[in-house]
Ligand SMILES: Cc1ncc(COP(=O)(O)O)c(C=O)c1O
């Protein structure tokens with residue numbers, strides 16, 4: 001039976017690490033998980049309670065753009081977080097931010113179009129683009145730029161994806177950097193998509209939304225990270241008024257609607273920022289331990305982790321085969337980490353990503369093991 | 378800001394009807410809903426109970442292909458329903474059957490490829506194809522063929538979508554018809570996708586899966602209809618072994634995973650066939666009333682509704698503007714029905730679809746109103 005060329009996307013390398021970690025656990029070993037990019041906590045209690053009491057209703061298809069009260073709640077959040085006055089009509093509830101990317105790319109780009117993004121970056125950008133017959137164009141970023149692209153370095157392309165805080169770097173774009181990048185991109189005729197799914201998870205200044213700078217941007221966000229709702233598959237996108245009808249028709253046909261139960265939970269989650277802040281306090285402490293412990297263990301070349309729950313380390317002094325190195329760390333230290341190749345097809349063979357989204361005790365134990373392993377090497 | 382050509386998909390015409398019905402209700406009118414294609418019943422009690430007791434767990438990302446026990450449960454259903462021995466490794470849990478189409482089309486077709494389907498048919502097939510830079514090719518079907526395509530009528534194309542029971546026709550392919558169609562398509566090098574999302578909802582013989590005939594087929598199904606779980610966005614797809622890795626990588630990147638809470642509910646729903654059968658008994662009675670009442674009201678040219686919960690009527694003796702006719706029915710009779718243009722861009726201006734998925738009392742009242750309206754016309 002036929003297979004498409006567009007379907008031949010790259011495998012997720014972290015999946016091999018996760019499978020190896022699962023095998024080790026099945027064999028009775030204790031593994032510390034620093035590879036997975038998700039909180040270990042459940043959805044906020046208020047969210048779960050709201051869903052529990054909605055379960056008697058028939059949770060049928062909602063309208064394609066999402067429950068009106070949820071769209072309003074998200075618009076309110078833009079005032080609270082950024083001081084931005086946002087028309088709820090521009091809020092599109094999506095099936096995770098993943099669903100938002102599919103909608104944005106469909107609304108903006110035609111087969112063969114080029115879409116640029118910084119390397120290292122979230123691997124699925126590249127693969128979703130390929131699956132849609134679009135061409136990902138990597139911009140090699142520099143550690144001294146905190147792994148974010150410079151306006152001068154933008155290639156010729158139809159689109160640009162920005163991510164702040166970035167994954168795997170955890171670095172945050174300053175408002176002036178965001179402005180320079182969106183302006184340079186717009187001047188080149190590029191449509192800008194700003195991935196803001198780690199907003200709320202920052203350790204210095206608050207994160208700035210591209211929406212504070214321009215309305216001519218697709219802003220993508222999600223309940224997955226800050227609200228600790230990865231498996232619920234509910235995110236959102238703010239679209240320019242000019243693109244609303246297009247995105248609505250695409251959403252009707254491609255998804256029908258985001259999961260109704262998840263929308264009910266997400267609506268209530270908006271009122272649970274206290275619980276989200278408590279999770280953030282845990283990440284903050286984990287981050288402190290990591291910034292203290294990783295260099296002591298020998299991982300000294302790390303990007304300043306200003307947000308999210310990742311630390312990206314240059315390990316070129318130890319290896320030029322990060323996958324092998326990650327396997328060694330798993331086998332000998334019992335710590336699962338992500339080799340960088342998922343994030344940077346070129347330089348990722350010499351980098352690792354450490355995630356610190358789990359419980360603090362796990363982080364402390366992981367650091368102890370990493371230190372011991374590196375000392376014995 | 379740029380817009381793509383692929384994003385310019387057609388609007389859903391039924392949405393206009395639904396909006397008009399909602400306006401009428403807001404103005405205090407009582408409307409009978411024969412336009413919507415979904416059950417009015419909630420998910421099975423067992424499914425809701427299972428989810429309620431899972432809410433304490435962190436419902437994080439699952440593996441991309443879905444919870445292993447759910448994939449096993451779906452494989453078991455193929456033995457129970459069809460006597461087919463199915464390797465659970467070939468079961469892909471998806472974000473509704475909508476998610477399954479995106480995965481199937483990505484895995485099978487490249488930009489510019491042609492995919493054929495019978496007209497009338499489910500409108501989103503065409504629009505999803507367009508959004509993915511693929512070309513939908515309509516096969517004009519005949520009432521005397523129960524609105525299903527004939528093997529001789531297959532055009533040159535890379536793919537073929539079959540739907541049995543069909544939407545809007547409700548007609549079912551016999552095993553010999555299914556065999557002749559899949560064989561003719563395969564001989565022409567077409568990949569076959571069999572949409573079986575109304576299986577379980579049939580009123581004569583049981584429905585036959587394409588999987589009883591060949592393994593060289595993508596079979597799409599869903600918890601939406603038979604299990605009454607539309608808003609939950611959980612469906613599945615059976616893929617040939619040769620395409621598993623491709624589909625898995627696409628699913629990892631495009632969706633990460635189907636909604637976890639919905640998967641928990643769906644797993645329990647598999648044990649709730651008694652409740653599903655009770656819903657079916659309601660549709661059966663509704664169908665009996667419709668088959669008796671519609672012709673009496675004047676709608677005599679209808680496709681034999683062997684499955685699903687739709688009746689497709691040729692109303693060319695009354696109108697060549699079904700949208701106007703539907704508006705008239707809504708305004709004067711207080712019954713919302715779907716004009717055929719969504720399903721057949723050519724002949725749909727002279728057809729209507731009636732849905733009978735709601736409570737029997739509503740169906741009886743709707744028929745009374747339709748009869749009165751047609752008599753007064
Ligand atoms: C940068 C970034 N964007 C988007 C996503 C997708 O998240 P979701 O689809 O759960 O909203 C992730 C997930 O890890 C991510 O790291």
Ligand SMILES: Cc1ncc(COP(=O)(O)O)c(C=O)c1O
Pocket residue numbers: 256414472473474475476499540543544572574598599600601607610611612
């Ligand atoms: C024939 C057909 N296929 C697919 C779908 C999509 O269903 P879902 O995505 O809810 O599984 C529908 C919905 O009405 C349909 O009628």
